[in-house]
Amino acid sequence: MQSTAPLLRVVAVGSVDDGKSTLIGRLLHDTGHLTRDQLEAVEEASLRRGRKGIDLALLTDGLRAEREQGITIDAAYRSFDANGRRILLADAPGHEQYTRNMVTAAAGSDVAILLVDAVHGITAQTRRHLALCALLGLREIIACVNKIDLVGYDEQRFREIEVGLVEVGAGVGCHHVTVVPISALEGANVVAPAETIPWYAGPTVLDLLHEIDPPMADDAFTMPVQWVVRHDLDGADLRGLSGRIESGAIAVGDDVVALPSGVMSRVARIDVLGTDTDLAAAPLSVTVHLEDDVDVARGDTLVGVDSAPPLSSRVEATVAWLDETPLVPGARMEFRQGTRYVPVIVDSLEARLDLGTLRHEPASALEVNDIGVVSLHTAAPVVAEAYSSNRARGAAILVDSATNRTVGVVILTGTAAAVA
Amino acid sequence: MATLTELSTLDVLEAEAVHVIRECAAECERPVLLFSGGKDSIVLTHLAVKAFAPAGLPFPLLHVDTGHNFDEVVAYRDAMVARLEERLIVASVEESIAQGRVQDETGPRASRNRLQTTTLLDAIAEHRLTACFGGARRDEERSRAKERFFSHRDAFGQWDPRNQRAEPWSLYNARLKPGEHLRVFPLSNWTEVDIWAYVEREGLELPSIYFAHEREVFERDGMLLAVHPAVERYPHEKPFTETVRFRTVGDATCTGAIRSSAADPREVLAETRASDVSERGASRADDRTSEAAMEDRKRDGYF
Structure with a gap:
């Protein structure tokens, strides 16, 4: 049975100034993941920049150039726990000129949080980011219509953007777009439901991060060989193939083939970092021993004989x-x-x-x-x-x-x- | 024999770290593991041992020794290296000072923290190292939150945070030109709580100063610093005895102790979970100098 993933990789995307860094700061703050000294440092930095109140964006904009310009240049990674699940959150840059850093942060993520400014609505950058998310296979999108306070908490405005987002999403291949009205600045619908938005009874951003089940992992066994470990055991020269299972699972007795050579053998033993096991699945790092002494090395990929790709x-x-x-x-x-x-x-x-x-x-x-x-x-x-x-x-x-x-x-x- | 069970966050983080360690060992010609005697580098060493077992480590450990260490840490280091039968390179800041490569600071605020960078870069050049594994975590400090798993350093040891290599999925790029090297951070996604949970789960031994003990300390800038031959005190800084432990272990001149009665990993874990002060905020004087102190040191080639 597929269990709930213990770790969810999430990327926050959207145009510059849509409030991604503020949302992440808000998530960390409202879930109690900020310590006193971190808060004091942000307060002090906010004052020094003449901001009114705490600017939570200063938490994740970790580079001097980012704080000076008030933009995000490269992704920052933060983690926090939500109901026993670890959320690994990448704050991706919104500037078009740093799209490559956004791509880096999004590749390998399970879920995207897409920020849209309620005032500006859907922009070219919103479309671009949705298209990139679709391309990178992120099937779940949490779309946050942010700064809802700046449009007077207007439901009509929200519905317009919601319809547009679902439409653009479907157009580029993102079929699971959940849209939430939020104010990252006020904390509305981020962790706690907002009293200011009575017409919305759906989940908050944190609720969605708890609930979303990332798409089922691809089930065909794939393990690129990273390293061949050799050792003597009672005079026998044993070779183990070390690597991380990138998709699917492998069991003792399974027939496998090494690509690109096409050499075939059968799994004799699976060692998960010192513990022998009958069965191991992604994303574990393992050492696989084959029945035959075949020529397999780094650069080869082990796959199941039944699911070997062309x-x-x-x-x-x-x-x-x-x-x-x-x-x-x-x-x-x-x-x-x-x-x-x-x-x-x-x-x-x-x-x-x-x-x-x-x-x-x-x-x-x-x-x-x-x-x-x-x-x-x-x-x-x-x-x-x-x-x-x-x-x-x-x-x-x-x-x-x-x-x-x-x-x-x-x-x-x-x-x-x-x-x- | 075990079968497939539900994975925990620690299982996933462990698998990720081992993947990174194996990638670097395979792709880089002469890696080294930066070992400080601190909990992160102890966890990192344990993961490296697991990654290549039953064979030994395919790279040596490197300790940048400031000469201002806590005795317990040096003793731990030597015992661990002997037990593992692994190679250890010691790069000495005292030697860098003796050779005139750097100048020792003086006075009560003197620290060799910054001097370590020169000693490290000299060791990288001397041993022609191409990669240094470090135990840095993204949750420690906000410029670290920006860093890749494989972080490129130019021939001057500098980090260019505005122009980092793309790192999609886990397809790491370890290609280098002569003189360049990589800093590789397998524990990037771990938190301080994860480290302690892993120490407890794996039954790892740590230097005794991580657990509550009586020590002569004095107060400076709201932090408790150990009374230590390397630390000069102002006249008003009167020593007193307190039950403390260290949350981080570094140079004695800039590592603060905290009041605590936590005597084992389980108790430390409980205390860490409940703490409302970050690890660096509680114990690192070196990060308090300015908003971008860590970023500046990292650009110069610091760990």
Whole structure:
């Protein structure tokens, strides 16, 4: 039986000035996770900046440049407990120019909190963030219509935005959008229900963080091999394959195959950090012993024989481009999937996603923060399973071998036909 | 033989930390684990041992020794290294001072905290280290809340917080140019409470100063500092005996004690859960100098 996840990864997104940092400060404050000295420091910092009252945003804007400019540049991570569940919250930057940092924070998250300013309503950045959340497979969105106090707690205004959000969500592929009217500044509907909003009887933000069950983990067993541990036992040279189970579960006796080599064997023993077990599931770090002494090493991925994905050296993908140097067809880079690096050439750039209209348009290059559809040609076959069917298998990054920077986030969509 | 049971938060955090440790060990040529004798680095060492068992650690430990340590901590360090049969490199701030690399501060406010950075960067250069595991946690301080698991440092040891590498999912990028290195933080998502819960669960031994004991202390800036040969007192700072424990363990000159009767991990855990003062607020004088004190030190290459 699937148990409730003990740890929920949440990312807070939205336009600049929509109040993400304030909401996070409010969540920490109203759930009693702020200590006296932290509060005093924020009070002092607020006064020094001439704010009236405590500016809770100063809690998470941890960099000097962020506090000076009053914006969030890079994601800050905070954690707190909600009814026995650990919430790991990433405060993502809202500025368009830092979209790449938002993508970093959202990849791997289970749930997004999307902030919308009740005064400004849905903006291009709201659409962009919803599209990015859909692309990264975040199926649950808690949309907060913030600063409801500034529109006189007007239900009509809220309903307009609510309808718009659900519509945009459905358009980009986010089908679970729950909309809540809040005032992060006043704490309305963040932790406690708001008396100022009598027409809303739904859950608060914290209620939703308690209740939401993250989408079922992808069930096909996947374990990239990180490390081969060797040791002598009574004269026998034993080899264990260490790695983290990224999806699914594995049991002693299961037939597995190592990709890309295709070498097959059967699981003889599973060691979870010193404890032998019959069965282990994601996200545990384990050491797997196989029945046969086969050649498997770092870079290989163990999967179940029954759920082995196709391999291909030509794949289609959606790429979020993170680098200042644009991506152009013919570019050579390294493709990292699981624990393996493979040289890659961008065969073609099919389209660029216009984040304003959410339409695909022809393009000759992807600029920083752009999203596009590409065909990739890898120097050796890679796992060609779509991200939508298994996140662990369909995710990759692009690394520039000259600068060593992580330049692209890759969402595999399938195999591609060879370019003539 | 155990079967699949419901996972706890600690199980998930443990698996994540081990994943990060294995990634770094596999991708980096010469990693080292920064060991201070504090609880976080003790937990980190324990996780590293588990990550590679039954084989030994594929990297040595490195202690940046300020020469102003608590005796109990140095004794703990030596006993632990002997028990684990692992390698330990000691980089000495006293030697850096003797060589004229840094100048020792003087007076009652003197601290070697900042000097450690030079000693650490010299050790990284001398041993051509490519990665340093650190026990830093994001809940400790707000500039740490911004840091990646794999945090890149340029050839000058500097952190550029405005231009960090993307780290989507857990596809870490450990690529380096000559002279550069990484700081790697497997405990990023742990809290102080998690550390104590894990110490209790795993039955880890800690230096005795983490638990209530009688000690000669004096008060400064609302903190209790230990009477210690390295700490000069102002005339009005009169020592007295108090039952205390330390929440963090660092240089004796800037680590404050708290009044406590918690004698074992379970009692400390209960006290930590109930505390309304943060770990750093309670015990680190070094972070009180300015709003961005930690960020500034981190940019320069501090842990």
